[in-house]
Amino acid sequence: MTTGVARHAKLRLQILMRTPSSSQVLFVSLCLSGLALLTACGGGSYGGGGNNNNPPPVTATLAQNAAKHNLKVGAAADSQFLVSDSTYGSVLGSEFNELTAENEMKFQSVAPNSPTESYTGADALVSFAQTHQMAVRGHTLVWHSQVPSWVTPTDTTTQLNTILQNHINSEMTHFAGKVYAWDVVNEAFNDDGSGSTPATVRSTIWYDNPGIGFAGQGTAYIEQAMFWAHAADPTAKLFYNDYNIETQNPKSDAVYLMAQDFTNRGVPLNGIGFQFHVDLSFDNPNVLASVTSNFQRFAALGLEIHITELDIRLSDSSAASFAAQAKLYGELAAICLQQPKCTTFQTWGFTDKYSWIPGFFTGMGWALPWDANYQKKPAYTSLLTAFQ
Ligand code: XIL
Secondary structure, eight states: OOOHHHHHHHHHHHHHHOOOOHHHHHHHHHHHTTOSOTGGGTTTTTTSSSOTTSOOOTTOOHHHHHHTTTOEEEEEEOHHHHHHOHHHHHHHHHHOSEEEESSTTSHHHHOSSSSOOOOHHHHHHHHHHHHTTOEEEEEEEEOSSSOOTTOOTTSOHHHHHHHHHHHHHHHHHHTTTTOOEEEEEEOOBOSOOBTTBOOOBOOOTTTTSSOSSOTTSTTHHHHHHHHHHHHHOTTSEEEEEESSOSSSSHHHHHHHHHHHHHHHHTOOOOEEEEOOEEEGGGOOHHHHHHHHHHHHHHHTTTOEEEEEEEEEEBSOOOHHHHHHHHHHHHHHHHHHHHSTTEEEEEESOSBGGGOSHHHHSTTOBOOSSBOTTSOBOHHHHHHHHHTO
């Protein structure tokens, strides 16, 4: 197992040993010839070799920096913008080494009218990822939301069981070898529980309304989905993904108990996806310490930790809000880097132009590292520096 210390020692070694790339040579020569701004050259000291306090070269990308930590840095994406907006693809393809489908792999997207699945949008994303040497995370197979309208609670348990197994099998088979990790089950717990009482399993069409045959049996239907997923693509990493489980709380306790049970009994489960749709109130030392200890307890089960849907919503676009947002982005990146099992850091989109936040959180927005005109916000610089 790679420890955090080893990860950082390795990074230092890479910095000391690496041969400057042509872009770095160009950067240094621009600095030496006085053409670049002094600030952009790190006070003229870049190239001194191995000083981690220097800012990253201006030519570095998030992906280049994150890769030095064996960390994947990803974004949720939508194929329609690859077609309609050329800047979208050029930022996505150059700054990230992973992508996930914001909507196009969901059940409703792949089978809107009938059980026959088609993957046009998702295939376009995968093809873009392959062209740009990016990994693909699959999102998501079992969820109570964005279910096709032809699937209804009037279907019998037997029918729903078949429908769900076929869906998992069809989609995972289609993307086998192309999607390395799947959010098999999404948001299956309620936001209840209190104190040491863990949250309960959410009532959904897949659990108990009428469910696939495990109503009233807690996480048994999730277990069934994991076994189907493992059978469909034995090489894919399988994740449970949820929101409000970032800190230690009754909901993450429920997920932890499930994860412990699954790992003890050999139910296929490779990791937990922590969504991280947060606001500035998350920037609190107790909250951040709780994220660290929460990650640690899941890591101790041998599970991978993926930050899957990070965005930090704001109520205004002031410089102060952007600065506070940047600080929190950096702190979350640092927490992930310090945890060897934290292997993916994804944001939910990357430009404010297409973020889901204004449509779902009234009065909020400005949640991502690029603004709506693709200008890099302070949050971007903060991430770049954290991944340096
Ligand atoms: C959201 C998308 O961003 C929206 O475009 C869509 O209308 C609704 O779903 N948690 C999840 C994601 O797991 O799938 C959700 O994505 C955001 C919350």
